[in-house]
Amino acid sequence: MSTTRIRADVVQRTVASSDLARSPAAVFASAEDGPVTITRRDGEPFVLTTKKRDDETTAILHLAAQLIAVSLAENSAPFTVRLRTPFPWIAVLSPEDQDSFADEILTTARACFSLGQMDSLLHTVHAWHETAAAVAEGWDRAPVDWLDESTPVDDPRGLRTHNDTTHTGHPNPLPSTLRLH
Numbered sequence: 001m002s003t004t005r006i007r008a009d010v011v012q013r014t015v016a017s018s019d020l021a022r023s024p025a026a027v028f029a030s031a032e033d034g035p036v037t038i039t040r041r042d043g044e045p046f047v048l049t050t051k052k053r054d055d056e057t058t059a060i061l062h063l064a065a066q067l068i069a070v071s072l073a074e075n076s077a078p079f080t081v082r083l084r085t086p087f088p089w090i091a092v093l094s095p096e097d098q099d100s101f102a103d104e105i106l107t108t109a110r111a112c113f114s115l116g117q118m119d120s121l122l123h124t125v126h127a128w129h130e131t132a133a134a135v136a137e138g139w140d141r142a143p144v145d146w147l148d149e150s151t152p153v154d155d156p157r158g159l160r161t162h163n164d165t166t167h168t169g170h171p172n173p174l175p176s177t178l179r180l181h
Contacts, residue, residue, distance in 0.1 A: 014039060020048075060118040063125065067109055087125075089132040097135075101128050 013030050014037040020027045027048065030036050035049040066086035073082050080102045084091055090098050104124060112121040134140065 012037065014045075017041075056118065056122060059122060063121065064109070064113075067105070087129075089129060089136075092132050092136045093128075097131070104128070 013034065015027055015030075017038055017040045020038055027036060027038075031048045031050060035047050035053070038046045038048055040046070070079065070082045070086060075082055080090075080095075080098045083098070083102055083105075087101075090101055093101065105121075105128070108121050108124045112118050
């Protein structure tokens with residue numbers, strides 16, 4: 001198997017089809033980390049990847065097509081309003097949040113496409129979708145009970161990484177970067 005580093009975070013792996021036949025487990029394990037190009041003497045190369053990665057690629061291309069279509073639409077409506085066609089759920093957001101969604105989705109898309117890293121774009125759309133779902137359920141109108149004091153909670157994963165205390169003197173199970181005070 002040959003390996004070529006395209007960028008610091010992207011490695012291109014190439015194997016001959018005979019290597020796949022001799023060591024399929026090693027090639028499959030490599031495909032878990034990223035796409036593997038399988039070369040053949042008698043035809044075009046194949047690319048072996050995971051179903052999840054293929055689904056993500058399809059979702060990114062679909063999202064990119066939607067953003068391009070909205071951007072190029074011959075419509076005098078504001079961009080935020082045009083976004084309601086591919087993303088009808090943004091209608092439940094406040095006008096300010098709709099503007100924030102539009103700004104964030106475009107900024108994130110530009111950054112992701114320039115870096116070739118699309119995960120952040122899918123996460124951004126998913127986070128806004130979940131926000132819209134919460135708004136539709138009324139969570140933005142639910143009364144909030146603020147605690148007078150911090151209350152430490154155990155890590156829901158059952159992990160304890162630090163055994164220090166919060167400003168209240170209670171043990172804090174979360175690393176300092178995850179503390180909420």
